Amino acid sequence: MFTxxxxxxxxxxxxxxxxxxxxxxNSKPVILLGATVAMSCVTACSIFEFPPWVFVFVYSIxxxxxxxxxxxxxxxxxxxxxxxxxxxxxxxxxxxxxxGGFGFGLLINHLxxxxxxxxxxxxxxxxxxxxxxxxxxxxxxxxPHAFMVLIIIYSCLILIGTSLIKNAPVQPEExxxxxxxxxxxxxxxxxxx
Numbered sequence: 001m002f003t004x005x006x007x008x009x010x011x012x013x014x015x016x017x018x019x020x021x022x023x024x025x026n027s028k029p030v031i032l033l034g035a036t037v038a039m040s041c042v043t044a045c046s047i048f049e050f051p052p053w054v055f056v057f058v059y060s061i062x063x064x065x066x067x068x069x070x071x072x073x074x075x076x077x078x079x080x081x082x083x084x085x086x087x088x089x090x091x092x093x094x095x096x097x098x099x100g101g102f103g104f105g106l107l108i109n110h111l112x113x114x115x116x117x118x119x120x121x122x123x124x125x126x127x128x129x130x131x132x133x134x135x136x137x138x139x140x141x142x143x144p145h146a147f148m149v150l151i152i153i154y155s156c157l158i159l160i161g162t163s164l165i166k167n168a169p170v171q172p173e174e175x176x177x178x179x180x181x182x183x184x185x186x187x188x189x190x191x192x193x
Contacts, residue, residue: 004060008061008065009064011064012067013071017076020072020167027076027077030072030073034069035158037065039155042063042147042150042151043147073165078092080168107153
């Protein structure tokens, strides 16, 4: 699952940068696009009864797309706000991922297995280290409800984040302004003739 998420996010990362440029240095639509794909995939996983491999693939593609589009959009917004403090901006972004992973790890355990049911082993198992272990059906029955709760939480976080994120207008550097003025002088002279 992690490999598919990482691969998808790696493929989507350049498109995230391209889309921020396409939307005229605006990160909000890029984040919303990634969130739409991810929430659609999570909703599909909660509604339809996929075989396990299809479930893993659909969920991973959705989360990888969100991650791949969101990371460059957040980076670009932070870069416009703190252009001379890239290390501090990176620390904020990375710590956000760390706190999110910690919080969501606990939340997901609670949503999927609220009774803390332990793993079970095959009936003919003699050595637990070598046997297949699984959770009983009661834990699997929590899946649709848990995903719907996660969709609500993800959507609220995305809406709050996109309402707060803002890219600062890009100001041309002084040297670029002078170069542009020099390049435009012959054009302006030709227009005045």
